[in-house]
Amino acid sequence: MTAAPTKPFLRALAGETQTRPPFWLMRQAGRYLPEYREVRAQAGGFLDLCLKPALGCEVTLQPLRRYGMDAAILFSDILLVPHALGQSVGFAEGEGPRLAAIRDMNGLRALDFDGLHRRAEPVYETVRRIRENLDKDFPTTALIGFAGSPWTVACYMVEGQGSKEYMHVKQWAFSDPEGFGQLIDLLVRATVEYISAQIKAGAEAVQLFDSWAGALPVDGFHQWVIKPTRAIVDALRARHPGVPIIGFPRQAGLNLEAYVRETGVDGVSLDPGVPAAWASETLKGVTLQGNLDPVLLLTGGAAMRRGVTELLEAMSGRPFIFNLGHGILKETPPEHVAELTRLLRG
Template sequence: MTQAPETSRNAEKTMLRALRGETLARPPVWLMRQAGRYLPEYRELRARAEGFLDLCYTPDYAVEVTLQPIRRYGFDAAILFSDILVVPHALGQKVWFEEGVGPRLEALEEASDLDRLDPAALHERLAPVYRTVARLSRELPAETTLIGFAGAPWTVASYMLEGGSSKDFAAGKRWAYGDPEAMQRLIDLLVAATGDYLIAQIDAGAEAVQIFDSWAGVWPEAQLRRWCLEPAKALVKRLKAERPGVPVILFPRGAGLLYQTYAAESGADALGLDTTVPLGWAREVLQPKVCVQGNLDPLALVAGGESQRAAVETILRELSGGPFVFNLGHGIVPQTPPEHVAQLMEQIRAWPGAGGW
């Protein structure tokens, strides 16, 4: 694998070294949703905020939430605390969060609704997020990598079209199959806005970025290529052209065998593996081309004990022979005992131990 020249102040951070293709004695580790509801200190702060978007848009809150798991566990990377739906919100779509329900949006119902979206005000509306990134770049420990992020165009579009979470993605698929020109217009708008957003995060201090395509796996191959892979390629191409040297992680959850296509065609530095990706296949097929990140089942972290220890050991054995970042196969769930995360970190820090496991 080719590697960017290590000339920046960030060259020695273990997270960045792994993303650039190095095989390290101990893999770096961070966890998706590592800042969140499983931590009592998060719940205490969340109770003081006026709402979830207030938490995302208030730098004092967002900085503190991002730092909480770093103070507690010493992860190798911190990911900006925000939400993928700040992009449609910044484009002018009504977004709110209901307790016990989750995100809600004023759904786009027909092609003419796209006229209501206004990218001109994107940076003005997202300025608080950029201030958060800038503060984090100053306040994080020197060894901790700061990851910026955004939702992938299809995943964000799905919320915009469904009006929230979905089990069958009927509205999104109806647009894609029934009016592909309108769907393409929405995806193209999101590619542009997401690229602008990620570049602004990098300029504010993000050292790597992750693009979350949480719902990639709902599509058959041809549609996944059009609505997920091609937009991802466009985003990575732009980021590599305009901010070379900044690693890009793609997380096409549920992509299955098409992970191989992502590794070959996307241009990303790393692929986040969901829980279902077989480790031996990832080692043989993906890891020679990209750094891989993952993929402990979040529910194994809930269960803890010997089943967690054995699952972590298996992942370390299978993937530590190449460029690798330890993570989960999806985000931490709220019922995760914090002490299980501490045990995870202790086990990874002990790797490879005296004579291996």
């Protein structure tokens, strides 16, 4: 039997209701912090930052030193899995990710599953270093490992970049579900391996980011979001019982209930469009995380305070982790994050 967790973030995921909910912020390490921009400038490219354990560890700890969040999230990116599978991945300055797009079975066959751990090893080393530092300096802060969900990672692998419509990836999924299914299956296996190695290196909980879950119609949502997530959850539970899993099916809309029921996640992260009172009432048996609009944090002042108060009220009396509904925006004044921390800590 696994011992009951003591860290507030892990207690929330074990189903405990707390009067002061634990908090962390998606993208809490990032460009809104001057100390991040400084390390980022030293690192060279963004991918270099993710692959240099000393630097990745440093930027992970930066927001904790300022605000003392209840969880640290490994500094990395969901596109490290395509990189570790041998796909060419780059981050164009100011433009976002650029990948050598995979559009057919030939592209799929060129991926190198066997090289996954070798290419991802620096990420595992970053996890080990972060965990050592937390144990020493932030003993109540939990370490979150993460990966993108297969659907969202496939969106980038097939489009080759971010996109509004996700036309190519959807066309492939609709016209050749068997072939596209092979890409998804490969990503399920890679994600299980990759997350499992993060857990062995010291991650205490994991989050699966499905940022483009909302791009699929209902059948596709079941096939390409729920099923692969369920397969990952089952495999991780078998290997690492007691390590909680949070899913983030962004903009899942009315598919959210099925996602929670059918994937078996311990926690679900809500985007800002999900009514908190509805979620609190309807999504039982799961810990909720979210979902302050990142622009409210950017705005600060009375608007932010009202948003925080309403959210805390809607989530009172049920297991809850305070977070944003999506990543913190780079224009956010660090002082607003300080005020948010004071509001949550009292």
